[in-house]
Amino acid sequence: MELYTVLVYLSVIVMPDGELKTYTATVKECPSNEMVMSMHQRMMDTGEIVDWAARCTSTEVQLTVPKGLKT
16 A cells, blocks of 8 residues: 545535535645635525535545556
């Protein structure tokens, strides 16, 4: 196993019925605050969501990656 550092983006949104939905992805670069705020604000303006929170952070994980695959 090798130690890898990955960037993880997480978005949590509150739907109009109170349901929480999440989205996570590994990313090569964290999105700008302006981009994240703009995207979520549009959904709030249209009533698709009632609230949201987002974070992009680096984390270290131990992985066994088969030879030939890129991380």
